[in-house]
Amino acid sequence: MSALIISNVLILAGIALIAAVVLYVVSQKFKVEENPKIAEIEALLPGVNCGACGKAGCHAFAEACAKSSAEEFKNLFCTAGGQEVMNKVAARLGYVAAAREPTVAVLKCNGTCQNAPDKVIYTGMKSCRMAARISVGRSGCPNGCLRFGDCVRACPFGAISLDETTGIPVVDENKCTSCGACVRTCPRGLYEIRPKGKNGVRVYVACSNTQKGALARKNCKAACIACLKCTKICPEIRVENNLSYIPPTVSAEEFGKRLAEACPTGAIAYTGEKTSTEVKNEQ
Amino acid sequence: MSNKKTFTMGGIHPDKHKITAEKPIEDAGLPEIVYIPVKQHIGSPAKILVAKGDKVRVGTLLADADGIVSADVHSSVSGEVLKVEEIEGEFGYLEQMITIKVEGDEWEASIDRSPDIIREINASPEEIIAKIREAGIVGMGGAGYPTPVKTTIPAGKKVDCLIVNGIECEPYLTADDRLMVEKAEQIIIGAKILNKALGIQNAVIAVDENKPAAIEALRNITRSYVGVNVQVMKTKYPQGAEKQLIEAVTGREVPSGKLPADVGCIVQNVGTVNAVYEAVQKNKPLFERVVTVSGDAAETPSNFLVRIGTPASFLINKVHGSPDKIGKIIFGGPMMGTSAVNINAPITKLSSGILLFKDDISFKPEETVCIRCGKCVEACPVGLMPFAIAAQVRDGDYHEMKKLHVLDCIECGSCAYICPARIPLLDYCKLGKYELKKSK
Numbered sequence: 001m002s003a004l005i006i007s008n009v010l011i012l013a014g015i016a017l018i019a020a021v022v023l024y025v026v027s028q029k030f031k032v033e034e035n036p037k038i039a040e041i042e043a044l045l046p047g048v049n050c051g052a053c054g055k056a057g058c059h060a061f062a063e064a065c066a067k068s069s070a071e072e073f074k075n076l077f078c079t080a081g082g083q084e085v086m087n088k089v090a091a092r093l094g095y096v097a098a099a100r101e102p103t104v105a106v107l108k109c110n111g112t113c114q115n116a117p118d119k120v121i122y123t124g125m126k127s128c129r130m131a132a133r134i135s136v137g138r139s140g141c142p143n144g145c146l147r148f149g150d151c152v153r154a155c156p157f158g159a160i161s162l163d164e165t166t167g168i169p170v171v172d173e174n175k176c177t178s179c180g181a182c183v184r185t186c187p188r189g190l191y192e193i194r195p196k197g198k199n200g201v202r203v204y205v206a207c208s209n210t211q212k213g214a215l216a217r218k219n220c221k222a223a224c225i226a227c228l229k230c231t232k233i234c235p236e237i238r239v240e241n242n243l244s245y246i247p248p249t250v251s252a253e254e255f256g257k258r259l260a261e262a263c264p265t266g267a268i269a270y271t272g273e274k275t276s277t278e279v280k281n282e283q
Numbered sequence: 284m285s286n287k288k289t290f291t292m293g294g295i296h297p298d299k300h301k302i303t304a305e306k307p308i309e310d311a312g313l314p315e316i317v318y319i320p321v322k323q324h325i326g327s328p329a330k331i332l333v334a335k336g337d338k339v340r341v342g343t344l345l346a347d348a349d350g351i352v353s354a355d356v357h358s359s360v361s362g363e364v365l366k367v368e369e370i371e372g373e374f375g376y377l378e379q380m381i382t383i384k385v386e387g388d389e390w391e392a393s394i395d396r397s398p399d400i401i402r403e404i405n406a407s408p409e410e411i412i413a414k415i416r417e418a419g420i421v422g423m424g425g426a427g428y429p430t431p432v433k434t435t436i437p438a439g440k441k442v443d444c445l446i447v448n449g450i451e452c453e454p455y456l457t458a459d460d461r462l463m464v465e466k467a468e469q470i471i472i473g474a475k476i477l478n479k480a481l482g483i484q485n486a487v488i489a490v491d492e493n494k495p496a497a498i499e500a501l502r503n504i505t506r507s508y509v510g511v512n513v514q515v516m517k518t519k520y521p522q523g524a525e526k527q528l529i530e531a532v533t534g535r536e537v538p539s540g541k542l543p544a545d546v547g548c549i550v551q552n553v554g555t556v557n558a559v560y561e562a563v564q565k566n567k568p569l570f571e572r573v574v575t576v577s578g579d580a581a582e583t584p585s586n587f588l589v590r591i592g593t594p595a596s597f598l599i600n601k602v603h604g605s606p607d608k609i610g611k612i613i614f615g616g617p618m619m620g621t622s623a624v625n626i627n628a629p630i631t632k633l634s635s636g637i638l639l640f641k642d643d644i645s646f647k648p649e650e651t652v653c654i655r656c657g658k659c660v661e662a663c664p665v666g667l668m669p670f671a672i673a674a675q676v677r678d679g680d681y682h683e684m685k686k687l688h689v690l691d692c693i694e695c696g697s698c699a700y701i702c703p704a705r706i707p708l709l710d711y712c713k714l715g716k717y718e719l720k721k722s723k
Contacts, residue, residue, distance in 0.1 A: 120624050123647050125710055133717050134710070135624045136375025211377070 037066040037092065044088050045081055048156045052079035052179035065089055074098040080157070080177035102196040103178040105159075105171050109190045110206040110267065111144035112166035116220035132187040140219040143208040145169070145190055154185035173200060194248050197271070203246055203256035205230075206269035210241040217265070224267040230259050244268075287492060289517040290531040293664040295697045297520055297618065299493060303457045303577050306585045308465055311574075311601060313388060317360050317592030318370055318380045318629040319345060324421040325428050326352030328379060337364045342391035342568050345381050348416070354429045355419035356381075359570035359590035361389040373595075373614050373628035374621070380629070383592070394567045400468055401564040404476055411480040411563055418562030419632075420569050424448060424523065424552035425615065427633045430559065433549060434480050440544050445486040446532055447474050449497065449553045450516065450523035453616025456636045458573040459553045461586045463490065463497035468504050470553050471511050473560035477551060478510065486511045488553075489532055491518045520618065521695035525550045527664050539691050554635075574630055576602045580609045580639035594627045595637050602639070610645030613638040618696040651704045659698035659708055665691050669698035673711035681722050689715040 041062040049057035053076065055064055065076055073095045078085050082102060090097035116139035124130055128150040131137055137146045147167040152160045159175035160182060162168070171182075173196065183191040190208055205224055209216040213225030226242040234255045238245050244267075246259070252272065260270035322328035329346035333339060339358040346356040362385045369377035390396060406414065416431040436442050447470065451459040463470060474486040488505075490498050492515050501513045514532060521527055526537040528550055535546040543550055551559075554572060561567040570591050577584035582603040589598065595612070613620040614628070617638055630637075659669040667688055675683040692712045699709040 125650070125707055129718070130710060130714055133714055134374070134621065136371075140375055140624075142376050
């Protein structure tokens with residue numbers, strides 16, 4: 001009996017030894033030499049594989065960086081990591097990183113539960129893409145936020161949360177890396193990546209409704225009615241399809257407060273100091 | 284074991300609720316204003332020919348078919364065009380509509396309004412198709428596929444069987460049922476007209492066995508017509524779906540992604556066939572249809588002959604449905620129809636019913652997790668796996684959805700009806716189809 005056990009153990013050990021030798025030889029012979037820089041660069045990256053850089057993931061981006069020349073490197077930018085990460089990567093490679101203005105995602109809708117109250121009861125799946133396909137949404141605005149938070153689930157950085165009182169998502173600008181996951185997810189296309197602005201001061205139109213003024217106002221108090229008042233303050237502002245658009249080049253510090261105060265519906269969002277109307281509302 | 288035919292795979296038996304089956308078709312009368320959408324069919328919207336202030340009569344051409352897969356739109360009332368602009372449709376999204384203020388009831392002179400039935404078919408096949416096109420007829424069962432396109436058989440294909448679809452398998456709806464009882468002869472002549480256009484001799488009118496009055500009415504008349512037969516079918520949902528009906532009647536299976544003409548069949552709804560009769564024999568464009576207004580929140584449910592463009596609220600008033608009691612309004616049948624957002628949305632060529640439900644049964648029970656019972660797979664008449672599709676739609680995996688053949692889903696809702704976990708499987712499948720088509 002014991003002889004049987006011993007012979008079995010020996011045979012298995014022998015097979016294991018042969019396999020180990022074969023595997024070692026093969027692994028040495030077919031070894032893939034990877035640039036050690038790739039692993040080092042990858043360690044510097046955020047590692048969320050968001051794809052905002054245009055590459056398939058962080059590893060692919062690290063590969064592209066390692067391969068690039070100083071000139072090519074200037075076109076590579078890790079959106080999620082931002083300038084800080086790019087400076088580190090550049091230091092490792094001995095290049096200079098291109099300077100890019102930090103950006104952030106903004107929600108171009110202010111259709112809160114208060115501004116655009118529910119008109120119908122929706123009992124279907126609690127998902128924006130489902131709600132958008134089935135009907136116009138609870139508030140009745142065909143372009144507005146559906147308030148189910150698909151963007152919250154899509155954000156790989158946990159930067160978006162649904163505000164309990166307003167019902168609409170809020171972007172935490174410190175966590176947002178402007179990777180664009182929300183832009184791709186929102187069935188209404190409400191997110192826009194815009195420059196963060198100096199000291200976080202931004203001005204943008206928080207509305208995407210392209211209906212005529214009266215119709216838009218019927219569903220939402222904060223809708224852009226294309227009254228053209230903002231274009232008189234800053235001629236760079238365009239109004240197309242009954243909707244105003246403030247280009248990111250418009251200086252928020254120069255025009256922001258005036259624009260926000262001039263807008264009769266409050267569709268223009270200004271992240272700087274509070275406007276006089278806001279202060280009045282709070283009091 | 285009954286020897287009546289039905290389709291083989293899947294299917295369910297929902298409660299019928301055909302409470303309006305005995306109610307004769309009433310004329311709904313004229314509303315004050317009608318909203319006529321220019322897109323009431325699959326394909327491109329029709330080109331608008333009228334402008335604000337124009338006077339129109341019943342049957343006046345309002346919009347011309349734009350391209351091959353499109354259909355003409357006619358005025359259903361006489362009066363003045365108030366505006367031509369985008370108005371909220373049944374889902375709240377804006378649709379291009381022509382708003383007409385009703386003044387009197389003046390018909391175009393070319394329409395034959397006499398009640399006599401014209402039995403002689405004088406038009407040639409080409410003339411028949413031209414007349415169907417001019418009348419703006421589309422598949423009135425709900426798909427809205429322009430009928431002239433369906434009736435023109437592509438070169439190289441041979442059609443030997445016309446099936447007239449009188450199944451109406453959706454619960455509550457009785458519009459087709461009543462049409463068969465009251466206009467049996469018109470439907471049979473319509474089938475003969477389509478036979479002539481297709482160059483074939485036979486037509487089968489398929490009727491579910493739960494419609495004895497319609498079967499009797501049709502049988503009484505088919506005796507004097509050669510080549511038109513009534514086929515009584517064993518009741519099962521969704522027998523009225525085109526591909527399921529072809530399989531049930533002829534035993535031929537339409538392959539995935541192919542058309543009925545590929546297996547030599549053409550299916551037309553009874554409403555469409557009646558419209559073909561009226562267009563060819565009476566010169567009457569498609570501007571009115573039979574609509575069932577029913578449901579437990581309707582006090583006097585009935586079948587109405589409604590002018591296209593009539594706001595749904597007009598019909599809801601007719602059945603004394605009080606708005607505070609109504610929890611949900613469904614356009615179409617309860618299985619496939621959609622819950623409407625706007626009660627002023629107009630009746631279109633495709634509206635077969637408006638259902639009003641009370642608050643207590645309007646709300647869906649909370650969705651729970653899938654228990655892998657496989658009932659949805661058993662019920663699916665196409666042989667799909669709805670539970671698996673739902674999982675892929677949740678993840679947004681288009682590649683897997685395609686592998687699961689979500690595009691073959693006929694949106695009958697059998698899976699959602701049978702699911703013990705109350706998962707809205709139909710919603711998932713519809714969303715998957717929509718997103719997959721959009722992602723291409």
